[in-house]
Amino acid sequence: MLIDDADRRILRHLLADSDLANADLAARAGVTPATCWRRVERMRAAGIIAVPVAVINWRALGYEVEVSLRFNLDKTEPRAFDEFLAAARDVPEVIAIETFLGRVDVRLNVIARDMAQYQQIYRTRILTLPHIADIEALMLIATIKDESALPL
Incomplete structure (x- = not known):
């Protein structure tokens, strides 16, 4: 259109x-x-304007920690992606899931109230996700630009 x-x-x-x-x-x-x-x-x-959604400021709700986790999956298992993504969707603290072509297979953004809670989430929910070959964690320090606007 x-x-x-x-x-x-x-x-x-x-x-x-x-x-x-x-x-x-x-x-x-x-x-x-x-x-x-x-x-x-x-x-x-035409799908140009999507359904309106509420954007929740999770920091205002007390979540102070955001970590971006990059995963490489064990690709010897044919269902590795599907099973990993299904399990990751069930982790309430995962606020974004993205898949990639290249060196990284999947990225999860995880939020927590503090580092102690993040460690608990990491140990009990993240490390138990299936088919993980490697993980890299990136701690968010600051968001410089977060905008979905196009140059119209």
Whole structure:
């Protein structure tokens, strides 16, 4: 689906404030409310605008530690990826799972309230995941940029 300048304006304003009412969004984008609603619905139907989700600030809930774990899996087992990913999904402290082509097979982002809790999660939940050949841990110090916006 091709988008035009009006669609781009709508998307820019939605990225800046996803809670805007349709009338406010239309006014900021310079279109009528009816036009804005139709365009937003068309972009939703095309999959350009995904379902709105709540973004939870887990640090505000007391989680101070984030560790990115990079795994290489034992690829001699044909179901290694599927079984590892299924087990990783069941770890509540895993907030992101990503797979890669290259030197790293899978990355998990794990959160914990403090280092003691992280050690407990690591020993009892992470090390028990199936088919691990190697793990590398990277402790998050600071997030410099975390943005899903496109240059529209």
